[in-house]
Every structure is written in C-alpha cells, then in structure tokens.
Amino acid sequence: MNYKYIIVGGGIAGTTAAEAIRTADKTGSLAIISDEQYRLYSRIMLSKPNFFLEKIPFENVWLKKEEWYSANNVAFMPGKKAVALDTSVRTITLDDGNVLTYEKLLLAPGGAARKFPGPGGDKGGIFVIRSLDDAKGIIAKTKTAKKAIVIGGGFVSFEMCEMLRMAGVDVTLLLREKIFWEILLDETSGQIIEDALIKGGVKILREAEVAEFLGDASITGAKLKDGTLLECDMAIVGIGIVMNLDWIKSAGIETNRGIIANEYLETSAKDVWVAGDTAEFNDLILGERVQLGNWVNAQMQGRTAGNAMTGKHEAFRLVSFYTTQGFETAIAFAGDVRVDKERVVITRGSHELKSYSRLITWNGRIIGATLINRTQDLAPISKLIEKGVIITGKEEQIKNPAFNLSELLK
Template sequence: MSHIVVVGAGQAGASLVAKLRNEGFDGEITLIGEETAPPYQRPPLSKAYLLGDMELERLYLRPESFYADQNISLRLGAHVSAIDPAAKTLTVDGETLAYDQLALTTGSTPRRLPAAIGGALDGVYVVRGLSDVDAMEPEFGEGKRVLIIGGGYIGLEAAAVAAKKGLNVTLVEMADRILQRVASPETSDYFRALHTAHGVNILEGTGLTRLIGDTRVTGAELSDGTILEIDFALVGVGIAPATALAEAAGLTLDNGIMTDAHGRTSDAHIWAAGDCASFPYRDGRIRLESVPNAIDQAEIVAQNMLGKAVEYTAKPWFWSDQYDVKLQIAGLNTGYDRVVTRKGEKDGAVSFWYYGGQTLLAVDAANDPRAYMIGKRLIEAGKSPAPELVADPATELKALMSA
C-alpha cells in the first residue's frame, strides 16, 4: 500500500491530506506537525483569539476526530530531523519512517531580533503560533506600554489589538513609511490615519538600536537616541520560509523550496506547497505568504501526487483586519507606477487601484468588498479599465467589467 507523508500540519498540510482523501486516495497518509495542537487557522491568532473573541476549538481547521475518521495518522508534537531522499525515509523523533511520496508544507518562521540587541530578553514576543499568542496574552493589560517593531501588516494588526485593549502603543518602522514594502503611499496614509485616530504613536524612519533590560525588557533605545520605557515588545519584522529540512536533504532552493508548476521539487518523490514553496509565476518565480495560496497550492499538489498533472495558476489575494476595517487585496502590485483612488459608496470605504502603464495590477479595498470583487475579477480576466474611469465616482463599478 502506498504511503504519503506530509511534513507540516498547518493550513497547507491539512488541506493537502483532506484533498488526497477527497480525490479517492485509499493508501496510508501520515501528517506530521511540530505543534501539539491539531491544524488551526493562523490569521485569527493575533486578532480575534488574542482579543478573546474566539475560543480555541474554533481555531481548529477541522475537528480532531476528522483525521481518525479519514484514516489519517496525525502525529503532533513530533520533530522531523532529517530526510533521506535516496532511501525515501525520514527521521521522526529518532524513528525511521518510510514514504512513497513526501510533501513539505513546513510554512515559515518569524524573523527575530538578534540576542546582541536584546532579542532574547523575557517580554519580547513574535506573533506566529498558538504558543506565542498564549504566552503574550497576559501582557495585554490596560495601561501597559508596548513597543511594536515593524510597520507591516503583522505589526499593524498587533497594534490594533493592543490599542483596542487599552494599552499605550508605540510602533517603530525603520523605512520611511509603514507598509512601504507591500503597499502604496496612499494605503500607508490611510492606515497611519486610522491608527493615529486610535491613539497609536507611529514613528516612521525610526529604527531600533537595542532593547534594554537585564533578564527582562524594560526599555528601548531608538535610532534617534530616544529612550522609551516599556513593559513588553512585539517583533513583526517579517517571516522567512522554513527550508532547513529541505536544504539538508539536498533539495534546490530559490527563495523557498523550488518547485515546478505542478508543485514537484528537484526530487521526483518530494513535493512542496504553502509559505515554504516558490513556484513559476508569469515570467519568473514567486513565493506567496497567504492562506488562499496555501489551500489552493496544496490541493493542486494533492491531485498531482495522484498523477493528475495539473499546473498551479496562482490568483493572489490577501486580507488584513484592523479595528473595524477589513482590507482586501487582489493581485500583486509589483511594478506599479500609478495609483488611482476611488471612494466607496459607504462612509470610510475606499479602494486604491494599482496600474503599471495602462495595465491593472492590483486593488487594495478598505471596507469596500464590491471594489475588491470587481477588481479581482478584472485582474483574473486580464482586463484593465482606463484609470480615469476607475477614478470617476460617476462610473458604476459593474460597468468596469465591460469597459
């Protein structure tokens, strides 16, 4: 009987094993995860779960009984230390496990501050897993002073939760503006105003020199010489693909585990999906850090492990929840040279449309689901309405589809 092993029990791993059974695979499946919790959603961790608005069980992607019911061996709290592609085995907590096909859905790991500048002090947290959020939750007391390092979406979402819980929040961003790497100045301006209105002190163009403290963080020295007194710190300076296992096994890396359009790595019997995998996209390669990509790519890989030979065509979309604002992003804005702002029908709704020349590349829609849906459909259909039409409030959104 064929044995498929999946290493990484996150969104991609859980989607992959479910799809294998859905496609009729009746062989042996083993899903291995380092965490002790069954596969769960990550996006609500730093928002609804940290706020206390979501119970632990509601985080789970499926009831734990699902895996037993589907005859999937779920090995939690297990560490894979090595893969031997020649022997088609892997080492799990000292035990040798044989596979016929292997999928790596190892996800990503948060970048941490160096110990030399205080990154190892108590009271310094990253937002990634359930244990991270459980550890920091007691810190979120009203009136506490938190320093958030990094003005990307992770940092801003954490700032929103902290502000809603009544903390004194300072956020530092080394770049000239928040969201500089991922969004337009217009989107940055929107979210800066939102956070400022909620009392968050945002310091842009300001780096962290060091965190201060003997064993626990008590303060921070900023690049402009300012000394802050703080109760704890949250680090949101990005994530890196978890590729150590693949690299040690000799698989080819390229900003993640390199796969072909089917999700197959440089080894014929090993596949990869989710945050850890880079794949062909348009004229180059890309790695996407998003839940939709993890699900879609994993399901394609599951089909291809069963011989379907389906190419993965990414349709990038993302979201971010901050306060009462839901930001929905369609497409990728890489290479944009113009941003068109369109006011939505409801108060506070706005969308930012990214163009490269006359080509629509992406849409950031804040509390404007209709603009997001129309923008997404246009991008996926390869249609680009004239920027002037988009900017004109008299233009009906639906009319853009036929423009």
C-alpha cells in the first residue's frame, strides 16, 4: 500500500501532525500506525488521582472520537507495530509482514516505561505506568491493595503516591538517591517535597533499592539490597523511560538517546521527521540539543513536523514546561533544568517558607527553572528564557523571593 504521509505513533505528537497535515492537504493519503489498540487518549490523565479513583468519567480520557479518523480520511492502524524502515526505497514494514511505502514519514514513537530488571519483576501486582492498559491494571488492583511500594523519585511516582494514599493504601516510596529526585533537584527542593509526602502518610526509604520481588504468581513483598524485607501486594515502578530505536538505528538514521533532529525536526534521512518524546532536537532558544518528555512539547512538535511535511518550513521554538500538584504542593519545571559546571543556579525562597525556586543560568541568561510552590514565577521565567534576557548584576534582586521577576522583562 502506498501513502503520501505515514506517521509512526498515534500519540499526541503523531495525531497533532496528522491534524496539521489535514489542514493543508485534505486529500493526500495518510496513515497512522499505532502499536496500541486505542485511538488518541490523554496520557497525562493516566497518573492523575481523580482518573484513577474514578472521580471523573473514564470517557474523558479520549481526545479523539472514533469517527475522527474516517471523517478526516486518516487510515488508522491500531495494534500494528512498525518493525523495519528502508529509507532508500521509502518503505515501512509492519509486524504483520505488510510493507507500506511513504513519500513523507514522521517518527513519533514516544518512549516506553523502564521495567524492574531484577528477579521477580514479572510477578503479578507489579506495574509501570505509560499506557491506558497499564492504568486499567492499576485501577483494578488499587481496589483491593493494602500495601504498595512505589519505586523512584519523579513526577509520575509523586502522583502515584498521592493516588494510592487517597485510595487508602499504605505506601512506601523507595528512592535510590539520598533525596527525592536528586538528579534534577537539590536538597532544599527534595526536602520540601519529602515533607509533603510524609505529611500525606507516605513512608520514604532513601538509598533503597529492590533486590528482588517475593511471592509466587503475585508479589507478597520485596527484598531490598540491604536485606530489608518489605511486605506489599502491589508495586508501581517509576524508574524512567526507554527508547526502542533499534529498527530506526538499523535504517541508518542518526540516533543518540533519541532520534537526532535539527531545529526543523528533520532527521538525518531525507523526508523523515521526528516529533515528541523521541526527538533529540536542536533547541534554538536554549542553543543546544535537547530531548524533552512533556505533553505540550510533543503536541507543538507534532504541529511543526506536520506542517513541514506539507511544505511549510518553520523552525520549532518553545519554552517547554511541566507542572504537577499533589499533597498540597505544586511543582513546576521550565526549560532545561540540568545543572553542570558551566551553569550557575540562583535560588529564591527556602525550606522554611515551603516555597523555593531554582533558576538555572548559563552565560548570564536563564535557561531553566524548577519551582516548588512558586508557580507565580513560571510565566515570567518562561518569558525570560524565551527572550534570552541577560540577568547579570541582578542576582541579589532575584534571590529575594518577594521580588517580582516580571520586572526583569521591562
């Protein structure tokens, strides 16, 4: 079968690209290949307590009606996996053996949740959370679970802890590091978040790692690397994302952790674009190559790539952000929050105030920020990042948590 446009991945990046294509080209043949069984749904809703506790109708998870695909002349192929790509003859091979040809191809396969790699990892009661099927499993188990282990410090484990506590489940959070999300946060941020978790009834074990899960078909507990035994009938593993790029690498497309792209989201192969969590792209605002894992970024990249596939060549520009709320605490990230030797961190607020921002600066301008209970800083910081405002000499003002950062935009 020949298609003008093929999109691999029916998530927010792939589906938004299809929308953009249809805005410019109503008739060009277009296929979306998705290895999930479902039409577009809200992946971000999957970790939100109200969804899990069925306080909002399940139907709200769908972001497209079933008819949308046929009404827009989109050949939607659910339950089909792309397994091979040959850019020289422009073919995609599916796991059922079918071979499709494309004129323009978008790769939007997102990532997969990393599973617990050790012994007992395949027992019942152990979950990751990435897909609607994962969420369905967790919803069912939460109804009977008494004791849960959550592994990993990060946005999704934070949200899972809150959901489980709201469901009345006893929760122990295991952190491999010394403090919550040590890789991206500092001690003060971690302490504020941990205080909130503890106040919400979560037990935290730091520098703790599961050696193996115990039980027969289903888990009854976990043995930690230091020999501690924990009882549990449920575990949620939140230890990051893996990218399954072997078939794309085999096609000779340049990859690193993600698929490498320029600022137009073009990969190293002609007429092949990438969008969403998989894209490791040249970020014009930050002036470096980055890979992001958030909804708005995936959506906007889908739009840029879809436009490009119909001939509208525009560079991708967005200050990305990610926000969450739980245990009466609001957490937000903007831009690039990684810290290295060349980057200087300016902090505002304190543990005592339970309100604390870290502004990551490089060459005199802000390139990212982590905000705990300071969401009022998010809009001005995003603008400061976008405009590349030089803040050299203003550091003392910025450190004062009462100082309005919008002043720096004037």
